[in-house]
Amino acid sequence: MSFSAVLLDLDGTLIDTIPDLANAANAMRLEMDLAPLSQDVIARYVGKGTENLVLRTLSNNPKGSVPAADEVKHGLEIFGRHYHAVNGDEAVVYPGVVSGLEAFRTAGVKMAVVTNKPTEFTLPLLERAGLAHFFEHVVCGDTCTRKKPDPMPLLHACELLQADPQDALAIGDSINDALAARAAGMTVLAVPYGYNEGMDVRTLEVDDIVMSISEAAQWASRQPINNNP
Ligand SMILES: O=C(O)COP(=O)(O)O
Numbered sequence: 001m002s003f004s005a006v007l008l009d010l011d012g013t014l015i016d017t018i019p020d021l022a023n024a025a026n027a028m029r030l031e032m033d034l035a036p037l038s039q040d041v042i043a044r045y046v047g048k049g050t051e052n053l054v055l056r057t058l059s060n061n062p063k064g065s066v067p068a069a070d071e072v073k074h075g076l077e078i079f080g081r082h083y084h085a086v087n088g089d090e091a092v093v094y095p096g097v098v099s100g101l102e103a104f105r106t107a108g109v110k111m112a113v114v115t116n117k118p119t120e121f122t123l124p125l126l127e128r129a130g131l132a133h134f135f136e137h138v139v140c141g142d143t144c145t146r147k148k149p150d151p152m153p154l155l156h157a158c159e160l161l162q163a164d165p166q167d168a169l170a171i172g173d174s175i176n177d178a179l180a181a182r183a184a185g186m187t188v189l190a191v192p193y194g195y196n197e198g199m200d201v202r203t204l205e206v207d208d209i210v211m212s213i214s215e216a217a218q219w220a221s222r223q224p225i226n227n228n229p
Pocket residue numbers: 009010011012046047048049050053114115116117118141148
C-alpha cells in the first residue's frame with residue numbers, strides 16, 4: 001500500500017456517538033432550565049470539540065443570547081458529568097469499520113485516532129467499543145495546543161507514528177478533518193454518514209468520498225506507490 005499511516009477521526013467516522021452526546025447535552029440543558037433539542041440539531045454542533053458543543057448547545061435558547069464564559073464553564077462541568085455516565089451506552093461502531101481497520105492492519109499500515117474529543121472521553125469509548133487495540137496512538141482534542149481544523153494534531157500523530165505526512169491518509173466526516181489534512185499536506189477521504197456541522201460532504205475539498213472505512217482501505221490499496229494523489 002502506498003500509505004504508511006492512516007489517521008482516523010472518531011465521532012461520525014468510526015463511531016456514531018450522537019445518541020450519547022445528545023443525552024448528555026439534554027441532561028445539561030434540563031439542569032440549566034432549557035428545553036431538550038433533537039439529535040439532529042445537536043449533531044450539527046459536533047465537530048469542533050466539547051467546549052464548542054456546550055457553547056453551541058447553550059446558545060440555542062429562547063432569547064438567542066450568547067452564554068457568558070462562566071455559564072459555559074458551568075455547562076461543561078454538568079455535560080462532563082452526564083457524558084461520563086452514558087459514554088458508549090448507545091454508541092454504535094459504523095458498518096465496515098472493523099473490516100476496514102483489519103484490512104489496513106493486514107497491509108502493515110500504522111494507525112492513529114485523531115479526534116477533537118477530549119482524552120477523558122475518548123480512551124474509555126475506544127476501549128468500550130472494542131477498537132482501542134487497532135491504534136498505536138490516540139491524539140485527542142486536548143493533546144495539542146490546537147485542534148482540527150488546525151493541522152497540528154494530524155502532524156503530531158505522524159510524528160508519533162514516525163510517518164511522513166505526505167505518506168499519510170486522513171479519513172474523516174467533516175470540514176475540520178478536510179481542512180486539517182489539506183493544511184498538513186495529506187491525502188484525505190471523507191465518509192458521508194457522519195456529522196459535517198449540517199453541511200453536505202460533497203462540498204468538502206477532499207481526494208474522494210468513500211461509503212465506509214472498508215471502502216477506504218480498498219481505495220488506498222488502489223493508489224500507486226509513491227505517487228499519492
Ligand atoms: O468532539 C468533537 O467535536 C468531534 O470529534 P471528532 O474530531 O472525533 O469528530
